[in-house]
Amino acid sequence: MRAIVIEEQGGPEVMRFTHTDTPEPGPGEVLIDIEARGVNFIDVYQRSGTYSVSTPFTPGVEAAGSVAAVGPGVTEFPVGARVAWAMAPGGYADQAVVPAQRVVPVPDGVTAEQASAALLQGMTAHYLTHSTYAVQPGDTVLVHAAAGGTGLLLVQMAKARGATVIGTASTEEKRRLAGEAGADEIIDYTTTDVAQAVRELTGSQGVAAVYDGVGADTFEASLQSLRMRGVLALFGQASGAVPPVDPQRLNSAGSVFLTRPSLAHYVAARAELLERSADVFGLVAAGRLEVRVGGRYALSDVARAHEDLTARRTTGKLLLT
CATH class of the missing domain: 3.40.50.720 (NAD(P)-binding Rossmann-like Domain)
Structure with a gap:
């Protein structure tokens, strides 16, 4: 499968486009066929070294697609289920193994692009306006x-x-x-x-x-x-x-x-993750929350996506499709 691999943290040029073996899901994990991936500042922080990450790794903490296989003990998601995740690595690839506890269902009426564009930033906006300071x-x-x-x-x-x-x-x-x-x-x-x-x-x-x-x-x-x-x-x-x-x-x-809040602390419990993601996707499906995609990039063009994001040349959400 195609994947972006970072062997040493640094500038956009350290993201290497390569081919790797398809991973196998272990206990409590799901293998996801990825259709769209969100590009976020946390990806930049992890790539650049602002956040310490063990190398080598495949960046990308937000994506959407469908379940290709499940590991032992996973009963919540059948093969073929439409899903998304945030706050787990591996999204800059064709497939990723993700802990089932971090995966959420994507409802009818929400596309994979919308899901990958709305999940992380939508839940961020949700916790900020509903919990950190409840407007x-x-x-x-x-x-x-x-x-x-x-x-x-x-x-x-x-x-x-x-x-x-x-x-x-x-x-x-x-x-x-x-x-x-x-x-x-x-x-x-x-x-x-x-x-x-x-x-x-x-x-x-x-x-x-x-x-x-x-x-x-x-x-x-x-x-x-x-x-x-x-x-x-x-x-x-x-x-x-x-x-x-x-x-x-x-x-x-x-x-x-x-x-100085972080999304991870506002979706640490499975119930809270499911509640926030369902609220966000429900608003998108109902047409009450518009998700603007400001740019779509090929996986191999990820360096340009990072450069455009950090230079503030973009609006809305950037996706790798």
């Missing part, structure tokens, strides 16, 4: 990179829960997409003081929550945009890691809360 009707929230894959889903979910959404985006096209997703106000963060604009838009009150997946470039503006006792959910670091923060700054900002 309440009447809240105003700030979403950075509002035209990105997660950003577009965050905007839609926050709006569905009754929030006024302020988004940030860097280009006219991205601001248009954020507006179409439901953002009430969109700030060009390349030319505008974001925190000052937020204060003006909220009558100097600030926002109930900031959803920040950008990190170093936006952290200061995020902190300064919060209302008293607001929540800064720093869920990513696309622009780099945030330097250490003096806790006293949280006090002076208005007794605000800073959290």
Whole structure:
């Protein structure tokens, strides 16, 4: 089968396109024929060495397809079942062996492309808006990179829960997409003081929550945009890691809360994984959550996908198909 193998962490060029043997599922595992794979920043972190990963490995923590075989003890998924997974490696290949506990069913009305585009980022948007800071009707929230894959889903979910959404985006096209997703106000963060604009838009009150997946470039503006006792959910670091923060700054900002959440901790239990994935797929199937695919790449063209993602040349979700 075709696969991407990384033998040493580094730049996009370390992802080697090769052919390997088809893996066999062991106890509690399923073998999945992959139809589409999501490209995520966590893939970049693992490839580059930002996150330590044992080598060699096949990257890709999100994909969708059908069950080709099951290992001993697996009864939940029959051969042929349509499934998807997130937060387990091996997606950049034609087939992958995945622990059955990480696999979720894909319902009728959701395609493999939609499933692989929506699962990881959809569950991320879900836990952020439903659990990390549960958006309440009447809240105003700030979403950075509002035209990105997660950003577009965050905007839609926050709006569905009754929030006024302020988004940030860097280009006219991205601001248009954020507006179409439901953002009430969109700030060009390349030319505008974001925190000052937020204060003006909220009558100097600030926002109930900031959803920040950008990190170093936006952290200061995020902190300064919060209302008293607001929540800064720093869920990513696309622009780099945030330097250490003096806790006293949280006090002076208005007794605000800073959290660095991870999807893995919000789907650690099987029941929670099934509940979140079912909610996300249900919204997609009902047409209440639009999943924008911003680019499709051949598996052999994975380096370009990573380059486009990290250069912020894209909108929506990138897929390897």
